[in-house]
Amino acid sequence: MSTTNSTSRAAPNGKGALRPRARLLRTLGNDLISSDKVALIELVKNSYDADATTVLIRFHGPLDEGAGRIEVWDDGHGMDVETLQRSWLDIATDTKRRKPKSSGGRRVLGEKGIGRLAAARLGSELLLITRREGSSEVSLLMDWTQFDREDAYLDEIEVAWEVNAADVFSDGGRSVRAFSGAGIDAWKSGHGTLLQIEKLTHTWTQQDFIELRTALTRLIRPRPIEQDSQGLSNAPESAPADFQIILELEEVQEDLQTFAGPIDPSAELRVPHYQLRGSVDSNGSAKLHFRQQDPSIDEDLGIKTLWNNNKRGPQAGPFQFEINVWDRDNDAIQRTLASRSAESTPSTSKELKGFREALDDLAGVSIYRDGFRVLPFGEKGDDWLGLDLRRVQSPTLRLSNNQIVGHVFIEADTNQGLKDQSNREGFLAGTAYADLQTLVRAALAELETRRYKARRPEKSPTEQKGGLFERFNLGEIREALSTQYPRDSRILDLIDVKNRDIQEGVAEVQQVLSRYSRLATLGSLIDRVLHDGRTVVTRLKNIARFGERDLKKPALSTDEKIAASQKAMEQTAEQAEMLSSLFNQIEPFGGRKRGRPKQLHTQDLIEKAVSIMQVEADDRGVQLITGDTDISTHLDEAEALLVLVNLINNAIYWTATQPQDVERKVMVDARSNSDSSLTFIVSDSGPGVPDDLRNRIFDPYFSSKPDGVGLGLTIVGNMVEDVYAGELALVQEGQLGGATFEATFRRRV
Structure with missing residues (x-):
C-alpha cells in the first residue's frame, strides 16, 4: 500500500476578495431600516442634507402591496453624474462624514451613507x-x-442612467406643477431630486398614516428657544427654520384624505400645565425658567447644578431642553379645555x-440633533429616561x-x-448617553418638585403633628360618647375593648415596620459591601x-519558606479583619428578632x-x-443606626452638590435633654432646605433628588415618632x- 505526502495534495497559496451576494443589499435595507415610516424619514433627511427648503411626499393609490406609488420631491441641490456615482451609488460612503456641513451650512444627518436603502424598503x-x-x-x-x-x-x-436636457426640473416641468399643486406657487427651482417608488412593499393603512404624520410632525424641532432676560440660549443657527414638509394623497379612499397637508407642529396641547426650559453647559450647570398655568407662575430659577x-464631569452637554407637562385628571383637563372656549359648559x-x-x-x-429629530427618542412607547419605573417607586411626586x-x-x-x-435609531450605550439621561432627569426633578407643591396644599402645623399611627386611636370618640x-x-x-385591639395591632405593625425599615437600609448598603468584599x-x-x-521554589531554605508562610x-488575618468589619456594618440590620435592650453608648453608635457611610x-x-458627647442609652442598635445612616446619607448627598x-x-453628635430624652444631631454644609x-x-414619596424615592425621611420620622414617641x-x-x-x-431610651 503506497502512501502519499498529504501536503502535496493541498491547494496552492493565494488571495482573493469577498464577493457579497446581490441579496445582501435588500437584507441590509430590511435590517438597518426598521419600518416604512423610518424609511421615509431617512429620505427626508437626505433632502435636508441637500439644503432643500421643501420636501413634498405624494402617495398615489391604490396603496396596496405590489401596487401604488410614493413620490418624494425636493428642491435641494440635486446631483450631476459625478455626484451620483461618487455618493448615491457608493453604499456606506463616508462623504458626509468627511464633510459634516452641507453647502448651505447645515449639519448633515446621513453620516452612515445608507439612506438610499430606504427606497428599497418602500x-x-x-x-x-x-x-x-x-x-x-x-x-x-x-x-x-x-x-x-x-x-x-x-x-x-x-445600474444604468441617462443624461438628458432639463425636463422634470425645468421652468415649466413636472416639478413646478407638483409644487404648485401643493400650494407653493412661488416655487420655480431649476434643480432638485425626485424619488419615484413603485410597487409598494406593504399596504398602507389609516394607522400607518397616523404614525407617519405624527413622526413627521415631530421630526423638525417644534420652535426655537428664544433669547430672553434669563440668558437662555437661542436656537442653534443650523436649526431648519426654512424647512417644510408637505404630504399629498391622490386616488386614495376618502378616510385617508384627512392626513394630507403641510406638516406643522400639532395644534393640540398649546398650553402645558407646567413648563421647564433651560440650557445646560458642559459642566452640568443649568439656567432654568419655570412656568405654571394654575396658579399662574413665571419664574426664573437661576443657575442650578x-x-x-x-x-468626573459629564460627557454630555452642552444642550438645551424644554419639558412640557400636563396633569391627566379630569379637573385639570377641564380647566385647560375651558380656557380655549368662551363657553363655561x-x-x-x-x-x-x-x-x-x-x-x-x-x-x-x-x-433633536442640529435641529433634526433623532429616532426613536420620544416615539410612542419609548421611555428612554425610565420615567414610568421611576414613577412606580414614587407615585405622588414623579411624572410618567x-x-x-x-x-x-x-x-x-x-x-x-x-x-x-448602526440602524440609525438611538445612540450607542455608553458614558455620554448615560450622562445625558442623568442630566435630563435632574432637570425634570426641578419641575416635579414645583408641581408637587402646586397639587398638594401645605399642611397646617396641627395636621403635621403626630406620627403615622396617631390616627389609630378611639380616645376622642370615647370622650365624646x-x-x-x-x-x-x-x-x-366596647370602645375600650376595640381600642385595646387596635393598639395591640399597631404595636405589631410597628414591629413589622421596624424590621422592614432595617431591611430597606440593609439593601442600600449591600452594593457597597459587595464591592469592598470582592476586593478583599x-x-x-x-x-x-x-x-x-x-x-514550591526549590531555591528557598526552610527558614525562608517559614518566613513567607508567616507573612x-x-x-490573611488583616484581610479577614476587613471582612469581619464589613459584616459588622450590616449585621445590625438583619431581620433577627430583637432581644432585650442592652446598654450602648452614643459615641459608639455614631x-x-x-464607618458605614465613610466610603460614600x-x-x-x-x-x-463626629462630636465628643458620649451618652449611655438602651436604644435598639439597629433602629438607632437606621435613623443615623439615613440622615447621614441624605446630608452627604446634598453637601456634595456644593462647588468643589x-x-x-x-x-454627627448627640445631646441629652432635660426631660431625659435623647437627641441625635446631623448637620451639613450643604445648600440647606428652601423655606417653601x-x-x-x-x-x-416626596424627594427633590432626581432619582430619589422619598421614603428615607419618612421611614426615619415614623420610627422616631411612632416607636419612640419622639x-x-x-x-x-x-x-x-x-x-x-x-x-x-423619648420612649425606651
Missing part, C-alpha cells in the same frame, strides 16, 4: 430623477427585485378622552412618560460622545497563589454609622466629623450653615 422599483443647477438632468432606474436573485453577486447587477459626581367625556388620546400620541421626550412632551436639543459638534447605532351617653357602659366598654476576596486569592508559589498568614462620603468628597471650592462637611419645602420634605425635626439653624436634622427619642 417599493420594488425606483426611478430617480435629479438635476444640479446649470447641469443636465440625470435619470436612473432601479429594479430592486434583481437583487433578490439567488445566483447573482452584487457586482453582477448593472444638575451634575452630582465629584470624580363642562367638557364631555368624549372631549376628555380626545385630549388624553392627543397627549398619548405626542407624549415622550424627543431628541405619558404626561410629558419634551424636547432636548443637542449639537453633534459639541456632543461627540453621543454616537448613532361618654359626655353624650354617660350611663351607657356597654358602648364605652481578590486579595486573599492573590495571597494564597503567591504563597503557594513561594513554597502570608499575617496578610462611629459605627459613620469619600467618593463624594465629603468630610464626616466650598468646604464640604457633615457633623421645609414642611414637605417629610411627606411620603420627633424628627429640621431645625432653623445648624452648626455648619446647611441643613440640620434632630431626631429625638
